[in-house]
Amino acid sequence: MSETGASRRDWLLISLVLATLASLIHWLIGYLAGAHGRRRAEDNVWAAALRVFENPWITYPVRLIYGIGLPAAALFWQGSLTTRGLGLTTAGLLVDPGSAVSWTIVVTVVAAFLLTVGYRIARRLAPESLETRRSVGRAILEALYHEAHWAFYREPFIIAWGIGVGSWLGAIAVAAETVVNPMFWECLHARDAVARRRYLVRAGLLVASAQLFILTQSLLLTLVMHVAVGWLALRWERPSTDLWVATSLRTVSP
Numbered sequence: 489m490s491e492t493g494a495s496r497r498d499w500l501l502i503s504l505v506l507a508t509l510a511s512l513i514h515w516l517i518g519y520l521a522g523a524h525g526r527r528r529a530e531d532n533v534w535a536a537a538l539r540v541f542e543n544p545w546i547t548y549p550v551r552l553i554y555g556i557g558l559p560a561a562a563l564f565w566q567g568s569l570t571t572r573g574l575g576l577t578t579a580g581l582l583v584d585p586g587s588a589v590s591w592t593i594v595v596t597v598v599a600a601f602l603l604t605v606g607y608r609i610a611r612r613l614a615p616e617s618l619e620t621r622r623s624v625g626r627a628i629l630e631a632l633y634h635e636a637h638w639a640f641y642r643e644p645f646i647i648a649w650g651i652g653v654g655s656w657l658g659a660i661a662v663a664a665e666t667v668v669n670p671m672f673w674e675c676l677h678a679r680d681a682v683a684r685r686r687y688l689v690r691a692g693l694l695v696a697s698a699q700l701f702i703l704t705q706s707l708l709l710t711l712v713m714h715v716a717v718g719w720l721a722l723r724w725e726r727p728s729t730d731l732w733v734a735t736s737l738r739t740v741s742p
Contacts, residue, residue, distance in 0.1 A: 495568035496644040500661070503558055503640065507665050510554075515670035517541055548629055555633040559640035573643035573654075575707030591703040596713045599696040600720050603689065623722050624715075631714035634690070638662055638697055639707050651705060655698045662694060689721045 520534035540546065563569040571577050642658030649657060666672050666687075675683040696717070697710045704710075 495562075495566060496647070499558065499562040499566075499568055500641065500644055503554075503637075504665055504668075506554065506558075508668055511669040511671055514541060515674065518671075518674070551633050552629070555637040555640075559636055559643075562640070569640070569643050570647065572705075573646045574639045575701055575705055575710070577705075588704040588706060588709060592700060592709045592713055595696055595700045595703070596716050599692060599713070599717045603692065603717060603720060606688070624719055627715050627719035627722055630718050631711050634693065635697060635707060635711045635714050638694060639701075639710075641665075642698075642701070652702055655702050659694050659698045663691075689718075693717060 517534055517538050521532060521538045559569060559574065563571070563574065638658065641661045642655055644654075645657035645661070646654030648654065672687065675687065693714055697714060700710050700713055701707070
């Protein structure tokens with residue numbers, strides 16, 4: 489394996505290790521907070537730690553540093569990544585901008601349509617768990633984080649296997665990162681409908697992003713699509729609840 493190829497592999501492993509460690513720490517704090525759920529709020533230091541850990545003023549900057557900072561360091565500091573593999577070039581847009589924009593609109597409309605159908609079904613099944621809520625700013629932040637992160641995971645596979653196969657292999661790597669996340673399995677075990685919908689939306693956006701990247705090879709256009717569909721998803725998302733504390737209270741309550 490070439491030095492650049494090994495470097496790409498090392499950066500990918502660093503990202504996977506950091507993501508796994510963060511999820512394990514989150515899971516452990518949440519578990520301890522739930523285990524001490526009977527205590528008074530001021531005595532439950534783990535619940536306080538969990539609130540700090542999940543504070544959006546802390547989590548969003550840290551996620552952006554992780555999601556954008558790592559690929560930026562690999563690209564600009566060590567030169568391990570390529571702008572073509574990340575989708576940062578404008579070659580495709582300049583050659584056939586009409587086709588690129590058309591594909592973006594098509595993929596966005598199809599993804600939004602499937603999302604709308606899914607949420608209408610969810611509303612009939614659990615109407616009390618849904619409420620209208622819009623946040624363009626949050627949709628942009630989520631799109632920036634996820635699209636940069638997914639492009640980072642795609643790049644080594646694209647260089648090795650080409651745009652088509654590499655994009656889907658990169659999506660599989662992202663899915664593997666989710667599978668080793670204990671919070672994902674806790675969500676399934678607790679049967680939290682809101683969290684499950686978030687994972688389903690993210691999975692749909694991952695597939696749509698990979699397909700759109702294959703068609704346009706543009707990170708900018710996948711970002712536009714992600715913002716549009718992500719904003720639509722936020723319309724039905726209620727404010728996040730403390731999964732661990734809520735679960736523990738349900739367990740200890742008569």
